[in-house]
Amino acid sequence: MSENEILRRASYGPTSPVVGARGSRTRTRVVETALGLFEAQGFHGTSVDDIAKAAGVSRATLYQYFESKEQIFIELLQECGTALMRVVRRIGPLEPTELGFDNLHWWLGEWAWVYDRYSTMFVQWANISSPGTPIPEMASRFLADYHERIARRLTASGVTGIDPVDAAVVLTTLVNAANYTRHVDGAAGPAAGRTAGQGSGPGTGPGGARPAARSTPISTEHLTDGLAVLIQLLLFPQTPPAVFAQLGREIPTPRPPSGGERLWSAPSAAPASTSAQPPGPAAPAQPPTPVSSPVAAPRPDDRFAGLSSRAGATVARLLDAGVQCFTEKGYHQCSVDDVVSLAGYARGTFYKYFDEKLDLLVALSDRALGAITELDERLRGIRAAATPAASAASAAPDPGDLRDWLGAVATFALRYLGVTRVWLDQQPHHARLDEVRRVMSERLHTGYATVPGGGRWPHPLDPRIASIAFFTVLERLPEALVDAAPERPVAQIVDVMAAALDRTRLLTGVSLPVAPDLP
Template sequence: MYEPEKVRRAGYAPMNVEVGRRGLHTRQSIVRSAARLFLERGFHGTSIDAIARAAGSSRATVYQYFEDKEGIYRELAAQCVPAVLDHANRLGPLGPDADGMHNLFDWLEQWAALYEDHAVVLLGFPGLGPSAGIETTDYIADQYVSRVLDRISTAPVGAVSPEDVAAAVVRIAHMVNLYRYRGMWDLPSADAVTASLTVALQLLLFPDTPHAVLETVGPPGGSTPTTSAAPAGPTAAAPSTPVSPVRSDIVAAASALFAERGYYAVAMDDIASAAKVSRATLYRHFRTKVAILSELTEWAVVEGAGLAADLQGLADSGFTRDSLHAWLGRYVRFHRAYGSVIQTWYDGGLNRQLADAVGTGIGPFQEAATALLARSGLPRGIDIRVGAAIFLSVLGRLTELTMTKRNVDTDYDSADLMLEVLRRALRMSFDDENGTHGGRPRLDQ
C-alpha cells in the first residue's frame, strides 16, 4: 500500500514538524477509519467528527494530519493509483478468437478482485458520487479509460468508434460490479458475473465471435440461467405534497442545479436565485435542501414508474428496433431531469427513507429489463440477472457519457449509441427481424 515518504502535520501543528512512528500509526488509523465510513455512509454522509470517533482520535487530531475530508479521500485515491493503472495495463490482446476472449475474461476477473480491494475509490469511478470535484480520482478514471482505449484501438471493433467502445466497456464493467458489490438485483457470485460480462463485452467488441468461442467461457457448471422475469416490486405512490407553481419552479430550478454541479455543491441561496424567489419564499416551501431532494425524488419515482411501465409493455406485447429506440430517447430525457437523484443515492449519503424511495423507483426498470430480455432471448453464457444489470448500466452510464463526453444534437442521438451497445452486447432481437439478429441465428435458438 502506498505510504507517503514523509508525513507532516498540517493545521494546528507547525508545518516543519515531521511525524514519528506513533504519528504515522495515527494517520493510517484515520485513513482506514475514513475508508470504512465512506463505504458504509458515502463520502458526503461521513463527517470529520465521525472519522475522529472511529479512529479513536479527536477532531483536532484529524485536522493535524489532513486539511479536510477531501484530503483523506485524495490519499485513499493515491494508494489506489498503482493497482488501478496496473490493471488497465493487464488487458491483453483482444480478438474474436479463444485467446482474445480469455484475455478479456482474465481482465474482468481481476476487475472483480480490484473492486474488493479498492471499492472505496472505485465507487467514485468513473463519474459517480465521492469523486465529484476531487482531481486525483478524475485523473485515475481518465488514465484508466485512456489505457483501455489504447488496447481496443488495435482491435477491429466495427461501426462503433473505439472511444465509445472503450467508454462502454469500462462503464458497464464498473457498474455491474458496483451492483454486485452492493448486493443489488440478486446477482450471482463474482465468478458467474464475470463469466456473463465476458460474453457480453466480447460480443460488444466482436459481434461476429463464433459460437464455439463464446462457449469457452460460461457460467459455473455450464448451466443455462433461467429467463423468468423478476417478481413485481412495490408500486410507486403519487407525490403526497400538493404542487403549487412556485413550489414547482423551486424544485425544477434545484433539479437543474443538482444536475449541473452535483447535489452537495448547491446551496439554498443558489436555489433561491435560480428559481427567482426570495429566501423567505424558498424557506416557506422547503426548510432544508434535503426536503427539496425528497420532493424531487417523489417526482422521479412517479415519472420513472410510468417509463418503466412502458418498457414492461414493450416486453409484454413485443418491440421493434424503432419502438425500443424511441423508448431509449425518452429515458435520456428522464435521466437529464433526475440523474442527480440517482447519482446522489449511489454515493450512499442519503437517509434511509430517501434511499428506499429511489430504490423503489429503480426496481421497476430492473423488472422490465428482465422481462424484455426474456422475450428477446440472450446468448448462452449470460445470466439473465447480469443481462438486466448490463441493460441498466447502459441506461445510466451511457446516458451520462453522451451528455458529457460527446456532441449530440438530440436525446435520440444519445439513444443511437445505447441501442447499438445493447444490440451487440446482448444480441437483442426485434420483432421486425423475424427472430434473427442482423441476419444471424440467435445463439439460444
C-alpha cells in the same frame, strides 16, 4: 505590534521530508480510520471530527497531514487507480476467438479482484460523484487516461463498428456497475430481506436501501462469466457461438496479483471425458424471458394536486430549480438559498410549500420515479405494438420509435442526476426515499424480465446479469459519456446507447440506427 511573524507549521504530506516514523504511523492510522468510517457511515455521513476522534488524534493534528476529508479520499483513490492501471497493462490480445475470450475473461477476473480489494473506495466513488468537491475533477482526469489506455488496446485488437473510446466507456461502466451491485448485494447477506426503513450502511443496495429478498447473490465467478459474454459481443459481435462453449469447462481460480505474474492460474488439463464440452455448436439460444409484472412503485405524493394554477406554477418552478441545483452542485452542496435564487423567489415562498431541503428532495424523488415508470411503460408499449400474438418471436418495433424512447431516457438520466445520485448514496435518510431505493433495486435485478422480446445470446445468460447490464446502459451510461466528453449532444449519446444495446443483444430484433461519424 510584534515584529515576529506568526507562521503555521508546514503540513506533513505523503512525501514530506520532515515527517518521522511516529508521524508516518499517525498518518497511516488516520487514513485507515477514515477508510473504515467511509465504509460504515458513508462519505457524506463522516466528518473530520469523526475521523479525528476514531483515530485518537486532535483536529489540529489531523489537519497537519490532510487539508480535508476529501484529500484523504483522493489519496485512497490514487492507490486504487494505480491498481486499476496495472490491470490494464495485463490485458492479453482480444479477438473473436477462444484465446481472445480467455484473455477477456482473465482480465475481468483481475478487475473483480481489484474491486473487492478496494470495494469501499469504489462504492463511495459512486456515491460522491457530486460536483462541488475536488474529487470528481480528479476522478475525471483518471478516467480519461484509463479509457484512453483501454481504447488503444481495443484499436490494436481490431475492434470496429464503435468508437474505441466510446467502447471503453461502455465497458468500464458495465463492469463497475455490475461489480458494485454484486458487492452491495453480497454485503447485505441474510439481511437482504430487511425492510427499507431499518437504516442503511455498507450492505445497502444500489440506491442505499437494502435489497429486497431474492435469490442467492451473484457470485464473482458467475458474474465474470456473464459479463465476459456481454462484453465479448460488445467488442466483437461476430464472435462464433463455439467460442463461448468453453464456459462449460473448468473455470480458472483467481489469485491476487504480484510482480508481473498473471492473476488467473492456468486451467488444469481437462480429462478425456464427456464432462468437458468439445468445441462445436453452442448451447441453443434460450427462449425470450417471459414477461412479468413490473415492480410496484409507491403511491405518488399528491399534496400539490389541489393547488391553484398560479400556486402550481410556483411549485413547478421551485422543483425545476431544485433538480437543476442538485444536478449542478450535488444535493449536499446545494442550499435553499441556491434553489430560491435559481427560481427567482424569496425564502418565504420556498417554505410555504416545502418544510426543508430534504422535503424538496423527496418531492423530486417522487417526480423522478413517476418519469421512470412512464418511460418503462412507453418501452413496453413500443414492443407490444410491434409484437402481434401470432408472430411474437419475429416482429420488431419501428427503430425510430425506439430511438425516440432512448433519447427520452438519456434526457431524463442527465436531468435528474442530482436525484439518482442520492438514490445511490446512503445519505440522507427518509422513509420515502428508502422505499424508492427498494423499488429501484428490485427493478435493477428483475426489471429486464418485463421487457417484451428480451435478448438471445450464444450462451445461457443469467437474467439478473442481463437486467443489471440493460439498466446500466440506460441509467448510468449517459452520465459516463458526458463525463468523457462534456460537450457531447444527446443525439450522440443515443447513438452509443443504441450501439451498446444492439451489439450486446440486450434489445434484439431491432435495427438500431448508428450515426455516420461512428466508424
